[in-house]
Amino acid sequence: MRNPAPPMLAAAILLAMVPGPGTTPAWAAPQASASAQPASSGTFSxxxxxxxxxxxxxxxxxxxxxxxxxxxxxxxxxxxxxxxxxxxxxxxxxxxxxxxxxxxxxxxxxxxxxxxxxxxxxxxxxxxxxxxxxxxxxxxxxxxxxxxxxxxxxxxxxxxxxxxxxxxxxxxxxxxxxxxxxxxxxxxxxxxxxxxxxxxxxxxxxxxxxxxxxxxxxxxxxxxxxxxxxxxxxxxxxxxxxxxxxxxxxxxxxxxxxxxxxxxxxxxxxxxxxxxxxxxxxxxxxxxxxxxxxxxxxxxxxxxxxxxxxxxxRDGTQARDADRDRARQSMERSGLQAPAASNAEARQRAGQASRDMGPEQRARTQGSTANARSQGGASNTRAQQDARQRANTGTASRQNNSFSGAGNPAQSRAASSRGHSSYSASQRPAGARSGGAPMSRPSPPRGGGGGRRR
Structure with missing residues (x-):
């Protein structure tokens, strides 16, 4: 245990701690500038x-x-x-x-x-x-x-x-x-x-x-x-x-x-x-x-x-309409084309896009459309033939029920794998499925109206 300070030394220490005229004590210094600090988090001095x-x-x-x-x-x-x-x-x-x-x-x-x-x-x-x-x-x-x-x-x-x-x-x-x-x-x-x-x-x-x-x-x-x-x-x-x-x-x-x-x-x-x-x-x-x-x-x-x-x-319908209008305006300010407000507007945009195409681009587009239609027609023909075959035989109708595949586990597992793969692909982000970048969406729209503060 340390010896206590001599009485004269202790008195000298206490005397040194007492502020002289016109001085500020050390323990009061932080309080002198306290007004410059916000009273609480987020408020102002x-x-x-x-x-x-x-x-x-x-x-x-x-x-x-x-x-x-x-x-x-x-x-x-x-x-x-x-x-x-x-x-x-x-x-x-x-x-x-x-x-x-x-x-x-x-x-x-x-x-x-x-x-x-x-x-x-x-x-x-x-x-x-x-x-x-x-x-x-x-x-x-x-x-x-x-x-x-x-x-x-x-x-x-x-x-x-x-x-x-x-x-x-x-x-x-x-x-x-x-x-x-x-x-x-x-x-x-x-x-x-x-x-x-x-x-x-x-x-x-x-x-x-x-x-x-x-x-x-x-x-x-x-x-x-x-x-x-x-x-x-x-x-x-x-x-x-x-x-x-x-x-x-x-x-x-x-x-x-x-x-x-x-x-x-x-x-x-x-x-x-x-x-x-x-x-x-x-x-x-x-x-x-x-x-x-x-x-x-x-x-x-x-x-x-x-x-x-x-x-x-205003009712909810009017509010939603106003919100849609503000969202469209926000997208236009961001350089994005807002979705068409009606089928007529969508057809009008498609027609304008077609008129804006050059001859070569229009030819390529028409060729792609014709090819897709021919493939679609062929698929429909095959589907009709299969339907007629199932109707004639009756065997497919007996097997194509809730217990189909019960006698063939391998076939059931294969069908399940195909369904799981299709579901997984549908759950991946659009960018992952198509290889493109995600689209930037506008901020949520504002509401209108005034108010009062209590």
Whole structure:
């Protein structure tokens, strides 16, 4: 057994462990940077949330609500970005009506009213997906991040009311963990016209608190913001019923204006009880969820196919038809020819293929067809002769029954071997039977419809 340290030596060791003024004890060092670490697997830290929310935190509340809802469907957003780029003149409520038949979530359809916004979201699909994952897993933390950023911009003198927007503060009730604070609300000066602000987050928020997590910045095309000011608004967009969501700051939720929603989404009506948004897992398009809680929650929702069809207001037949149409479109985008939708279309394709053939190829094809027919005719003739012979003799009919071959084991084994070989060949992959490569199939199609989050 070792001797204990002398009393004076032990005192010196304890004194060395006590931090001096302005220093941090060794055991407290990991805690000082703990906020930079996600609270749990798949969630985001304060620094990460402020970093990703910086480009959109100064949007009007109604527009920010649509962005947060839509970002939970990153695949649909990517499709909307492509559509908007191909329809540069489409904007406002008219643009939303043009995509009414697209299989996107209604929150994504609303974003086509703002081509300048989609031009920003299209620059980094990974950022859009992270923003949606954060809102699904940490809605309260996302809204707290937006309020932090707005207060920073206000303190820096870069968030004020003007001709395009109205900035106001509303008291927020105290909670068990948070004292009473002020909530900054941003509204459009004209409810029927929305201006999408453009700004550089590295400047508009003043001194950035997290050097290790600089704010994201995606400058929009100069076409939409010719001024180039620190905080510019470009051209206003007459939205009509395109925006139907609003942030509920007191509950970390999104309220749905039922009348405006039903006015613009005529083929996806919702009832009066659906005044809170709920994420619709059917529109996720197979994109995985970031955290375990979201995966478990929305995997269960996605299994209720019957409930989804009822919510969309269409029966199973209509849903299958829409799914087939989306599958055909996906195959065409992948360079594959979708199957014919009818016998008439199949005959039309065959006729077109024949017309597209050259003379030599057509001659070879016709020769092969004639040869196959002659062989088929010969086979039919032999089959007819055998049938007549069996009918005349009657012997074959007596032997060709359930006990045929019982007196000849060798014959039974031979027949069994032939059947087993035929069955094995039929079970091999198509590529193994024909020597060809397997065909690449498209991803499962998306569902349509909106939803609300509880």
């Amino acid at each position: 304060v620094e990460q949330l402020d970093q990703m929310m910086a480009p959109v935190a100064l949007y009007p509340d109604s527009l920010l609500a649509q962005v947060l809802m839509a970002s939970t469907y990153p695949g649909d957003v990517a499709d909307a970005v492509k559509w908007s780029a191909a329809h540069k003149d489409a904007k406002g409520e008219d643009a939303v009506k043009q995509v009414a038949d697209q299989p996107w979530d209604p929150s994504v359809q609303s974003l086509v009213a703002f081509p300048q916004l989609l031009a920003v979201l299209g620059q980094d699909p990974a950022w859009v997906q992270k923003m949606g994952d954060a809102f699904l897993a940490q809605p309260d933390a996302v809204m707290a991040s937006v309020q932090r950023l707005r207060k920073q911009a206000e303190a820096a003198g870069n968030l004020k009311s003007n001709e395009q927007q109205k900035v106001s503060s509303q008291p927020a009730a105290a909670t068990a963990t948070q004292p009473a604070t002020q909530t900054i609300v941003i509204e459009s000066a004209d409810p029927e016209v929305v201006y999408v602000p453009s700004y550089n987050p590295s400047v508009v928020y003043g001194s950035w608190a997290y050097p290790g997590y600089p704010p994201y910045y995606y400058p929009p095309p100069a076409y939409y913001y010719p001024g180039g000011a620190l905080l510019s608004f470009g051209i206003g967009v007459a939205v009509g019923g395109a925006l139907w969501g609003d942030l509920d700051w007191g509950h970390g939720d999104i309220d749905i204006d039922i009348d405006r929603y039903n006015e613009i989404n005529t083929n996806r009506q919702i009832d009066r009880s659906s005044d809170k948004w709920n994420h619709n897992a059917a529109n996720r398009d197979g994109v995985p969820y970031r955290d375990n809680a979201s995966r478990e929650k929305y995997a269960r929702q996605n299994s209720g196919a019957a409930n989804r069809d009822a919510y969309r207001g």
